[in-house]
Amino acid sequence: MFDLGGQIVLVTGASRGIGRAIALELGRAGAEIAVHYHVNRPGAESLCAELGRIGVTAKAFAADVGSWEETARMVRAAGDWRGRLDGVVTCAGIFRGDDTEGIGAKDFESVVRTDLEGSFRTIQCALPYLRKSVRPSVVTVSSVLAGHPAIGGAPYQAAKAGIEQMTRALALELAPRIRVNAVAPGFIRTDMNRTAHENPRTREAIAKATPLGRWGEPADVAPAVRYLLSLEADWITGLVLGIDGGIPMSR
Numbered sequence: 739m740f741d742l743g744g745q746i747v748l749v750t751g752a753s754r755g756i757g758r759a760i761a762l763e764l765g766r767a768g769a770e771i772a773v774h775y776h777v778n779r780p781g782a783e784s785l786c787a788e789l790g791r792i793g794v795t796a797k798a799f800a801a802d803v804g805s806w807e808e809t810a811r812m813v814r815a816a817g818d819w820r821g822r823l824d825g826v827v828t829c830a831g832i833f834r835g836d837d838t839e840g841i842g843a844k845d846f847e848s849v850v851r852t853d854l855e856g857s858f859r860t861i862q863c864a865l866p867y868l869r870k871s872v873r874p875s876v877v878t879v880s881s882v883l884a885g886h887p888a889i890g891g892a893p894y895q896a897a898k899a900g901i902e903q904m905t906r907a908l909a910l911e912l913a914p915r916i917r918v919n920a921v922a923p924g925f926i927r928t929d930m931n932r933t934a935h936e937n938p939r940t941r942e943a944i945a946k947a948t949p950l951g952r953w954g955e956p957a958d959v960a961p962a963v964r965y966l967l968s969l970e971a972d973w974i975t976g977l978v979l980g981i982d983g984g985i986p987m988s989r
């Protein structure tokens with residue numbers, strides 16, 4: 739079940755956190771992995787080494803996905819690596835949780851540029867390589883905050899809501915050849931929300947607000963991405979799959 743043997747998959751933001759767990763899961767399922775990172779080259783290289791130890795071919799590719807030129811170069815290099823892409827997972831992202839009055843033009847722009855434009859541009863540049871695949875598929879990474887607002891970080895929440903509609907729009911436009919789906923994680927223990935997790939008050943509050951009673955781990959998200967990329971999900975497109983411990987029901 740959910741075998742990805744022979745697939746070549748680009749995972750952005752794979753140097754740490756959720757992207758890293760996704761890359762490992764896809765590798766364990768048999769895929770070769772193009773490991774994207776921004777600045778954390780040691781993270782990307784240690785992931786390639788870890789994948790190598792379980793017999794998975796992997797190669798690291800760098801880019802700031804907020805730059806259209808850099809993203810195009812990176813996707814071209816990743817696509818040329820094996821000559822095609824069967825899967826693309828756009829996980830690279832940044833978070834800012836500031837209140838509205840504390841948000842400057844650069845803060846707003848960097849969140850939307852990295853999270854929303856970065857995901858779009860990656861998929862756009864990957865299309866010629868996905869079209870060379872027999873069964874191509876894309877998974878974007880949204881957030882529970884796209885549809886269930888929290889106080890602070892309005893630009894991030896708007897960017898993630900944009901990712902969800904972009905996912906549906908691309909799913910429609912690229913059907914029937916290329917499937918496009920999204921995962922929308924709840925609160926996952928990564929560098930992104932280290933401050934909230936290290937603060938006992940917010941740590942407890944988030945666990946309490948989650949019907950399944952705990953924070954998520956990156957490994958909670960990865961199997962869903964594996965499923966969405968697999969043959970078993972061959973008739974699923976335009977879906978936003980929440981992986982959130984049930985948070986939407988409690989809000």
Ligand SMILES: NC(=O)c1ccc[n+]([C@@H]2O[C@H](COP(=O)([O-])OP(=O)(O)OC[C@H]3O[C@@H](n4cnc5c(N)ncnc54)[C@H](OP(=O)(O)O)[C@@H]3O)[C@@H](O)[C@H]2O)c1
Nearest residue numbers: 751753755756776777778802803830831881925926928930
């Ligand atoms: N953690 C959560 O609770 C949560 C919840 C819902 C959704 N998400 C989403 O899940 C995704 C991964 O989050 P995470 O928690 O795993 O975050 P993380 O641990 O902070 O990792 C972020 C990843 O994105 C890359 N990245 C950051 N800025 C970039 C840029 N300008 N260009 C290219 N790559 C860049 C980083 O590369 P470097 O290592 O090279 O810096 C890293 O690989 C994000 O899209 C996030 O919005 C997270």
